[in-house]
Amino acid sequence: MKNYSKQREAVSNILKASKSHPSAAKIYEEVKKIVPSISLGTVYRNLADLQKNGEIISVSVGDGTERYDGDTSPHIHLVCRNCLSITDVHLEDDFGIRFATDYGFSPDSSVYTVYGLCDKCSRK
Amino acid sequence: MKNYSKQREAVSNILKASKSHPSAAKIYEEVKKIVPSISLGTVYRNLADLQKNGEIISVSVGDGTERYDGDTSPHIHLVCRNCLSITDVHLEDDFGIRFATDYGFSPDSSVYTVYGLCDKCSRK
């Protein structure tokens, strides 16, 4: 059904180790240090697979690129519309997942994003 | 500072009246019935403005298009990875917004999305 590949493993590891919500291009840069021959297309393919499995999530920051996150524990993303920074706020529990189940929905992941201006940018 | 335009008004009205989370292309189709001369570029520009004002929000369904929502009251989106349907689950309160404020963040909107399979698709 699904074979092992060092490329997918590397992508997964990088995301799980990172806290910076990198873009596909950034991940590509990082993975090349481990698997130099990897191509950007493969990065995208693996990101799609991992996301479908619920191993990673993705967040829209509004700059046209998708950001990826290897942390699937319940948390909110505070996305600054000005500097595009993403701040995590961890939660006890993901009640969205619980609600979904109540509706007959089979959830694999959830993303809670709050948009606005971060502390620094709102002072200006 | 910001002028009135029937184009922006029409885009806004359509979104506030709709419950279907339409794409920009779909909105364009609808708006043309009201302002036939409107262009797709203008639709995008107005969607960006409205979103920046917190009048509308947008949701990624994962098919490469952004969906727009004129309902900014607290609710969760249940997005089916198979049929791409979006089901709304309304909430009492948007605690993400409250949390954000506690962190010195100035929120303008929030999006809570749960991905998975809807009732219908998970049966197959």
Place this chain on the structure above:
DNA sequence: ATATGTGCAAACTGTTTGCACACGA
């Protein structure tokens, strides 16, 4: 042996942008 994954590069498509003109205040 056979299904699955990869690298490469071209193709795709949603979105953005420059420009000349129109409109609102």
Place this chain on the structure above:
DNA sequence: TCGTGTGCAAACAGTTTGCACATAT
């Protein structure tokens, strides 16, 4: 009048995909 908004079309950029080859089981 003067700043803001629009229409058009071209340009852009992130992402996807076809194909031939490589790898996993």
